[in-house]
Amino acid sequence: MKGTHFIAVLAVAALGLSNLNAYASSSTLTNQVTRKVAHASLAKQDSYRQVLLERFLKYTTYDSQSSEKKQITDVQIETAKKLFAEIQSFGLNVTLSDHYYIYVEIPSNVKGNVPTLGFSCHYDVTPDNPATGIKARLIEKYDGQPIALENGQVIDPAKDNGSYLPTQIGKTIVTSDGTTILSADDKAGVSIIMTMLQTLAQNPGKKHGKIQVVIAPNEDVGRAAEFIEETPYNPDIAFDFDGGVDGEVVVGNFNAEQVLVTVKGHPGHQSHAAENGYLNAWFPACVLGAGLCPVTTGGKPLPLPNKSVGKQGYVELHHIDYPANTPSVAVMDFRLRGFNQAELDQWKEDLHRIIPSVEETYGVEISTEVRRNYGNVGEAIHPEAMNITRRAFAAAGVTPDFKEERAGTTASMFLIKLGKGAFTIFTGQNNPHAFTEWLSEDDMYKSYRVSLNLIDEVVRMKSTK
Ligand SMILES: [Zn+2]
Incomplete structure (x- = not known):
């Protein structure tokens, strides 16, 4: 069985260690053998x-x-x-x-x-x-x-x-x-x-x-x-x-970045939703999140799709969150991946182009934070x-x-x-x-x-x- 093999080979392996101080305790070799391998030169990398x-x-x-x-x-x-x-x-x-x-x-x-x-x-x-x-x-x-x-x-x-x-x-x-x-x-x-x-x-x-x-x-x-x-x-x-x-x-x-997009609306009671905009961070966040992945404002596909293979980059809406029971705040977590940093930068540029129109349409405030996870x-x-x-x-x-x-x-x-x-x-x-x-x-x-x-x-x- 492989188990018995293991023990036998470990004993053999100890031979190669005889010239190493770090393994002195595991060495059971005679002085003669120790002397022989102590002179092992680098030429004998083996x-x-x-x-x-x-x-x-x-x-x-x-x-x-x-x-x-x-x-x-x-x-x-x-x-x-x-x-x-x-x-x-x-x-x-x-x-x-x-x-x-x-x-x-x-x-x-x-x-x-x-x-x-x-x-x-x-x-x-x-x-x-x-x-x-x-x-x-x-x-x-x-x-x-x-x-x-x-x-x-x-x-x-x-x-x-x-x-x-x-x-x-x-x-x-x-x-x-x-x-x-x-x-x-x-x-x-x-x-x-x-x-x-x-x-x-x-x-x-x-x-x-x-x-x-x-x-x-x-x-x-x-x-x-x-x-x-x-x-x-x-x-x-x-x-x-x-x-x-x-x-x-x-x-x-891949270059890997995380873009956190925070949409701030106005807090309010559900009964007054129609007037005070309860949950009004959620809807524009969805518009932004859903709208952003497949198309730009002009309806053109973004350079980074949300599905990709091979060397194609992608963007994924990783998470949407409402911090500490505040329906008036929604945080979206986008993950960007691409072999060319320029693609990621273009995506962020497109995002910032869309933001003002969403802010204006829904009366919300949008901020972004970029975290760079790793680079190509x-x-x-x-x-x-x-x-x-x-x-x-x-x-x-x-x-x-x-x-x-x-x-x-x-x-x-x-x-x-x-x-x-x-x-x-x-x-x-x-x-x-x-x-x-x-x-x-x-x-x-x-x-x-x-x-x-x-x-x-x-x-x-x-x-x-
Ligand atoms: Zn590893």
């Missing part, structure tokens, strides 16, 4: 492969669910402190901010001007499904069959939840036991970045410019950037490690990001699959505060947030190699500056 897998398995046991209702959870704080202590054990300069952002800075060891390179990932996991007491199952030499888990869960290579599995035959994959998610989103990214940091710390001869790393607390509840300013993170060129499989790179995504990283990316990514992937033997996503990433949330975008790199995650979540060890390892190659590529940028 020596970190088992370290990376072992680290991932260990992190799946760190509970770190975030919450929509709490600023941060106790388990998140516990996990942040463990990661912080582990980075300290590498001998690197690390800080833990007031709101538990982990920040690492490594000074440049090359002469001349090299752009500052940033790496990000997130240590929280989704509150959408159970993620306490995760028991990872390691499957070596995957045989191509459907994987039956507890809880009636099946990861089936013939179904969507296992469609990438056929490429993993003979390789190592990791699943949950079916009663929880796996938390590869984003423990895979955290494992990759932690192992990259450890590699740099243990191989001081490796050339690099200034490196900034942030491991954020609340990505899965949409608040990854909430307190990013507590850290000095502001790299020239950055990469987020929180992507899927098979060389995927997210190079663009592709619209604010370093001009060399694409070239560097191609070369770093090629050196790892990976073909990049550049994608644009109809959703936000950590990088797209950071963009709102930092004004700079970042690509999101594959990490080996499959089916994030689901009981059938699984990890491709091969892809996670390739991603780790990409992280080191990106460092090399940025050092090479020196001559072009």
Whole structure:
């Protein structure tokens, strides 16, 4: 069974850890073996492969669910402190901010001007499904069959939840036991970045410019950037490690804005509705809300429809609310999504063109508030990001699959505060947030190699500056 497999492989995995102080307690190896691997050079990157897998398995046991209702959870704080202590054990300069952002800075060891390179990932996991007491199952030499888990869960290579599995035959994959998610989103990214940091710390001869790393607390509840300013993170060129499989790179995504439109009418008693306009905020709000989505005042369709596919943006009337029993006030919540910020701006312009006529017709006051939730990283990316990514992937033997996503990433949330975008790199995650979540060890390892190659590529940028 997969369970027994797991124990056997963990013992093997410990071999790769013998040269790491952080794992000294788990090492049961002889001095002889320890000496041998202590001299592992960076040329033998493979020596970190088992370290990376072992680290991932260990992190799946760190509970770190975030919450929509709490600023941060106790388990998140516990996990942040463990990661912080582990980075300290590498001998690197690390800080833990007031709101538990982990920040690492490594000074440049090359002469001349090299752009500052940033790496990000997130240590929280989704509150959408159970993620306490995760028991990872390691499957070596995957045989191509459907994987039956507890809880009636099946990861089936013939179904969507296992469609990438056929490429993993003979390789190592990791699943949950079916009663929880796996938390590869984003423990895979955290494992990759932690192992990259450890590699740099243990191989001081490796050339690099200034490196900034942030491991954020609340990505899965949409608040990854909430307190990013507590850290000095502001790299020239950055990469987020929180992507899927098979060389995927997210190079663009929706711009996302929330437009709150408040319509203020006049309070009154229902008996006098006809004279004093009871509920008179509601009707103009409906006119505005309903009228706004499909057509402008001129009857022309707005550029952002309320249904869309592919790269088409959209606007959705998300909610209509009457705050604190005040029928004289109605608040509408519009969600705007579009790959081009110009589309969103045009929509808001159209809204403001309609407002005066609705105000005049119904004798109400209308105000608007715009909240920017995330931005399209592709619209604010370093001009060399694409070239560097191609070369770093090629050196790892990976073909990049550049994608644009109809959703936000950590990088797209950071963009709102930092004004700079970042690509999101594959990490080996499959089916994030689901009981059938699984990890491709091969892809996670390739991603780790990409992280080191990106460092090399940025050092090479020196001559072009
Ligand atoms: Zn994630």
